Amino acid sequence: MADSLDRQPLSRETVVKVARLARLKLTPAEIDDYVGKLGQVLGYVEMLDEVDVTDIEPMVHAIELRNVFRADEVLPSLSRTDALKNAPKTDGVCFLVPQILDGGGSSA
């Protein structure tokens, strides 16, 4: 346990990268703070590494349910007014976002 805490499970670079991926702007002091705090969380979870999981099927879900489906039937949608209600900016028809420079759509 103590070992894993000493090993500093989280590097500064990782914190910077994760912040960038999450679009968070952190000050150097905040970065230091997260290296420590997030590192502790990770270190705590690393306790699980002590468990021998050889020959155990990986679990992808915490509940045992399988095959939950719904029928392909149309239900009422929100009105456009309601759909746009929480948006920071709209033109009454579409959501408005700052100009997207690289064009195209996402990679879906």
Added chain:
Amino acid sequence: MDYTVIIGLEVHVQLLTQTKIFCGCSSAFNPEQPNVQTCPTCLGLPGSLPVMNRRAFELAMKTALALNCEISPYTKWDRKQYYYPDLPKGYQISQYDLPFSHDGFVEIVIDAEAGTKRRVGIIRAHLEEDAGKNMHDESGRGLDSRVDLNRAGTPLLEIVSQPDLRAASEARQYLEELRLLLVYLGVSDCNMQEGSLRCDANVNLHVHPEPGQKVATPLVEIKNLNSFRNVELAIEHEVTRQWAEFQKTGLKIGDVPKTTRGWDAVRGATFAQRGKEDAADYRYFPDPDLVPVTVTQDEIDAVRASIGETPPARRNRYAVTWGLSDYDCRVIVDQERDFAEYFEAIATGCGDGKQAANWVTQDVLREMKDRKLSVAEFPISPAVLTDLLQRVLAKKVTIKSAREVFMDLLTAATDETPVPATVERVAEIIQSKGLEIVQDTGAISVAISAVIEKNPKAVADFKAGKQAAVGALIGQVMKQVKGADPAGVRELIIQQLNALL
């Protein structure tokens, strides 16, 4: 130094469901009314939960089986995280390490004349959700982009091929074969204008500095190709560009990361898109909001039984049942299902598949294209064409006369005051034009005797061994006995001439 072109395609297909993949909003294409097909789930509002559309999963399975894929007994969905305005949740629900299907193939013809085929591997097909649509300000004034989320959450099947394609034309063949299959299966309308079928192409070259040596150029992905023609053109351009680039820089795969390019159809060139250096870090993890799906062999068998006949199976059946050439099988089946069924009705009706194939692939198809008619709109029904072909096969009219009847029927049926093409009309036209083959050999014999008498020179030529002399006599007999069968006349003339010898 030469090179081999290496192409793999990623195809996204919207499935023909009524509703979105995880909620009950309509998945209809509706660009005129943005943001009227959304709900808390597809908007990604807090507290909403996705539930899998059964139909979407069934259609996906049906497609995968028709692509000869293995179905995984256990599958799950993962979150693919990235930020983009068309993706309201900040992640796309997709499938990462346990796609519901894998390892299939599609067969394409890469050389029609030689009949050379290529089996294109399918790495995987997985089920995911579509994003919304961004509309960019094109005024150049830097105005906001507009986002329509009607499409967000539409079920999407992603089909990833092996890098087995070796030319831009093969990529097009593959897409056409894939599209035909999807339309036959009824799983997608494959409307490229509406974005129901979209394609990304991964392209690079294997350069051979010496025979047997191989150097791969850096991998390029060309995004969002919206027509088969553009897929072909973009790949052709990219091949030329990569070859020039390699000769200039010598850069190999691994020297630079994979890059993304767009296609400018106006300039006819691919162009570099801004590098998304972080984009590769999608931090996939299993979506805790969705539970896994398990599939039993019984379920797989049931879906397989619903597939019906795929285009390759249908082509094969035509070859076996009717003795059609590979080429004719393709022409008929590749026109989609209605046309193939039109052919089958006639082939079965007249009992001669080859004759039926000749007519539908030549006369019918030509007239359909010239007049911009679909099979359903084509005024000559299978019953009428069958009747006409039966007359040809019974030697009651010649093929030439039948073509005349066919054109008369068509002209009258597409006239301003149309006359429907019916079996009765066929009889009428034959009668009024005197096209019926004269079966009365008596009348023909009399005509032949008269012609022989009038043509001593031709008779002498024939006696001297010139078979061609008969040709001149046939024409004269035919003039006298309208509607006689030339082949029959020829036989009778030779008989009479031989009797004179």
